[in-house]
Amino acid sequence: MAPREAVNMWIDRLQSTRADETLKSYRYRLKPFLEWCEKEGIDNLNDLTSRDVFQFDSHRRADGLQVSTLNNQIGTLKQFIQFCERIDAVPAGLPTKVEVPSVDLAERVNDELLSADRAATIRENLHRYERASRRQAMFELLWHTGCRLGGLRALDLGDCFFDESDLERLQHQDDIEGAALDAVEVPFVYFRNRPETPLKNKREGERPVAIDRDVADRVQEYIGVNRVHRPGSNDRQPLFTTEKGDNARVSKSSIRREIYILTQPCRWGRCPHDRDTTNCEALEHGKEARCPSSRSPHPLRTGSITHMRDQGWPPEVVAERVNATPEVIREHYDHPDPIRRMQSRREFLTEDSE
Structure with a gap:
């Protein structure tokens, strides 16, 4: 051959x-x-x-x-x-x-990893200055779930389960008996593989991912205030929409550009690179990635996974949440902060002493 x-x-x-x-x-x-x-x-x-x-x-x-x-x-x-x-x-x-x-x-080790401290600062600034925006909802889900860019883009309104009343959709979609729904807790989002918006690992990438109530609240605020109500193809209702173009669903390039913008320090304060923000090329449309501090969605995913591990989450649990293998988590995404990792191990030390 x-x-x-x-x-x-x-x-x-x-x-x-x-x-x-x-x-x-x-x-x-x-x-x-x-x-x-x-x-x-x-x-x-x-x-x-x-x-x-x-x-x-x-x-x-x-x-x-x-x-x-x-x-x-x-x-x-x-x-x-x-x-x-x-x-x-x-x-x-x-x-x-x-x-x-x-x-x-x-x-x-990826030096472009978005640290937990930077992520916290961005979240605070978004909630203060761009509350209920599409950017805020995107960043919240990317950071909190550790999902890939393609997974975020693939989400529909029907994939969001924020209240108990939403669980009826789950029963219809997954053939779950009514009694079993009593054991399902909200809120969570469900990443699903579909022909138009395939996940990286296709059907194996499908999974429900639990989210905090405050994250759900911020996404719901975006849906109620700033989401553009445009039906997508095949009567789907994309979670993240756009006013422009033939496709109501936001493009991957648009999501990537939004993250580059959000991770530019000068958007919230002064430039750490001593650049003149009146003529910096990184502030021009389409050139946001030229900022030395800007990050794409992948370093955000890396930072999110590292943050979960620093908090003491086992690799196997993180792997299921972000759709990766424990081996991949350890090899490619696990870049620990030694002090935080030590702190996360203290609970095991306490258990042993008891």
């Missing part, structure tokens, strides 16, 4: 369990391998050896890639080769010989 043919087969096989953006990232990571195979004349994967994979690894290292990038590319390549072994497209045992470059904790 030719390498490119096998990659297409693997990607097609993953269509039902992976989001389109995830599949695009897989193709992107495997592109250098396919180009290398063509250059080396490897047109049949049955001829691929562990020595070839080692030489490809060395080739990519020579390109000056960061260890974290190499880790992602070789890690994806190993997953691909594991699939190829299952369909007899590579020699048996080859995947076990592929060594994925290890990444030290210091190299894994």
Whole structure:
């Protein structure tokens, strides 16, 4: 089997369990391998050896890639080769010989993580100056649930369960018996996978996520005061809407831009970078990401997950809440504050002494 043919087969096989953006990232990571195979004349994967994979690894290292990038590319390549072994497209045992470059904790830590202190300041300023705004509701849900940008965008009004009366919808949607509803507590939001708004992990990404009452109240204020009442496609009612465009649902780029704006310190106070706010390019439309302190939704998710762990939440509980595996939580998102983590462990010390 030719390498490119096998990659297409693997990607097609993953269509039902992976989001389109995830599949695009897989193709992107495997592109250098396919180009290398063509250059080396490897047109049949049955001829691929562990020595070839080692030489490809060395080739990519020579390109000056960061260890974290190499880790992602070789890690994806190993997953691909594991699939190829299952369909007899590579020699048996080859995947076990592929060594994925290890990444030290210091190299894994994302310095762009949004800290809990910064998040608290943003929440306070939003509640004071932009109460009931779409921005406030977005930030509250992103920070409190640790959801991905795509999950936030996918929410409909019907996915919000703020009061007991809303639970009747749950009974209709999930075939839950009436008696069982007595045990369900509100408020919570329900992330659902739908064709128009797929979640990263498709059906496996569907989950209800409990939220605090104050978070629910702020989202409800947005719905009652500033939400633009426009029906979406297929008669869906998006939670976050826009006045412009053919689609009532806010776009991913708009959500990303809103978060960049919210995380610019000068929006609430002075600039920490000694820039002139009268002509700073980061304050121009579409250039918000050029502020050194601005953050995209992903560092916000990282900060949210880290905050949960700092509060003592077990990795398994956090994983279910944010739709990730405990291993991924520990490896990619768990960047602890040593002092806060020590404080979160004190309760276990107290229990042991008792």
